[in-house]
Amino acid sequence: MGEFELIQKHFLPLAGSVSNGALVLGPGDDCAIQRIPAGHDLVFSIDTMVEGIHFPASYPPEYLAWRALAAAASDLAAMGAAPACFTLALTLPAADDDWLTGFARGLADASHIFRLALAGGDTTRGPLSLSVQVHGTVAEGRGLRRSGARAGDLICVSGTLGDAGAALDYLEEAQPTDDMAQVLERYHHPSPRLELGESLSGLATAAIDISDGLMADLGHILEASGAGATIDQALIPLSPALSRLKGARAVDYALHAGDDYELCVTVPEAIWQVASDAIRSQMTVIGTVNQDAGLHIKDSPGHTDRPTTGFDHFRSKA
């Protein structure tokens, strides 16, 4: 079997396996065709992962596929968009049947869970890297942006933060403890907050997904909104596993480490008070937007200013 046929064998079964009505024409022609529901806009984002930069060498292909689709889908969640479809640009040193089997399995799992239909792609030879572009839809004018935060808004984050960053310390662990296994699972199988994001459309004033760390990503909201913020370090949600593993340093992972793919949003207090239980149960209020420039962290016992730069690994959303 030639390389072309090998790739076809693994990817063609994915075409059409997610039926969400988005695609008029799927893989196999010069272009794919997507129909956007009336009164809705297309929402889209592209993300690249390079071996040795965004994932370790010899990283299991199932995890790689899942993480790449999850990272891209998380940008849809941050816009409040409903998932539709994705394209995959995959560059491989060689067409290896075992590797492709694992990769296709991870991609199939993620595309079903995230309700993203494979629309097309391009597979080329070269050093291992992949770019995923995700497409979603949102009612006209309802996309959540980074720029809408206003003084007085509450700052809320979903889930718990820092686990995926801490997992980097345990990737080589031969016999991980239960706590290590829990944070490793957060790194290998992140869950983008797609449903939560959709439910926040029309409620949140600004939103971003936490891919580069809370400080960096909240900093992007504040910069885009021309606002400042104070957050209370003691309120930042941490998993019990992370707290046990890292003790007093756990909060530093939550503040500065990336790859969690939780949401950070700003919500007017009056709206937060009447938000559904589903929303309130998934989110924690950690601070308030204010008019002063800068991001202040209320530490116990006093106030400390921390830098707002996260780990940026030469990434630029153009």
Place this chain on the structure above:
Amino acid sequence: MGEFELIQKHFLPLAGSVSNGALVLGPGDDCAIQRIPAGHDLVFSIDTMVEGIHFPASYPPEYLAWRALAAAASDLAAMGAAPACFTLALTLPAADDDWLTGFARGLADASHIFRLALAGGDTTRGPLSLSVQVHGTVAEGRGLRRSGARAGDLICVSGTLGDAGAALDYLEEAQPTDDMAQVLERYHHPSPRLELGESLSGLATAAIDISDGLMADLGHILEASGAGATIDQALIPLSPALSRLKGARAVDYALHAGDDYELCVTVPEAIWQVASDAIRSQMTVIGTVNQDAGLHIKDSPGHTDRPTTGFDHFRSKA
């Protein structure tokens, strides 16, 4: 200036520089937002180029940017779609100011000529490669596919074929002749047939762009349509420069070499007879679709069957 700032400096000026009304929200947020005109569908395709595979090492960045956008835009032309916007996933070994200056210039030129607005992207560190995804729109049901060719349809190609393939022989030429310069220009600055493609929407029964060579790409139409074809080798349009450079071998470049980004379409004879002068003047009839399987080349003085495989360089449109 840091790497992030350097990249921002070069790419941010491109945002908003093409005003075609496609983008509700451009670069800088978690996602971009595109509005699709009522009664139209989104048409999109992603293409990757890797250094050493799709372009030579140390290839001038202006040419690289142009070729990457042209190759992707050519897929829109093959669908009969109107261009709208694009995303760029760029992986670079280092953020070099000179290189980025040239690349941004080529990208700006191409985006203006092809009327494609920069919607977003992702820049990462790694071995040089880039993926471009282009977006266009087409009236619902009017997208040109590969699968509609029917027995009796005429096979037409745009422009002249083989120049870009022949140019590969002269890339290292220190003092190219005028003829060499002409074919080199076809390689460095391909012109996707966007307007011609749009004008063929509703007229052609099938279409593809010639990126892998006439034989391979016409083969894709025939395979998707369940048809065969006979083409007349003497009718294949060749540039005078290619004929002078390659003599009797010129037609082999036209048949088998890629990178021309011309269109190959099938059109019912009755429609061809009444097609506009603008269409007829840009295209040449080279053969006919028939019911027999296979692609036959009428050679002088007899008939020869040639293989239908082009140079595929481990590329797979999934």
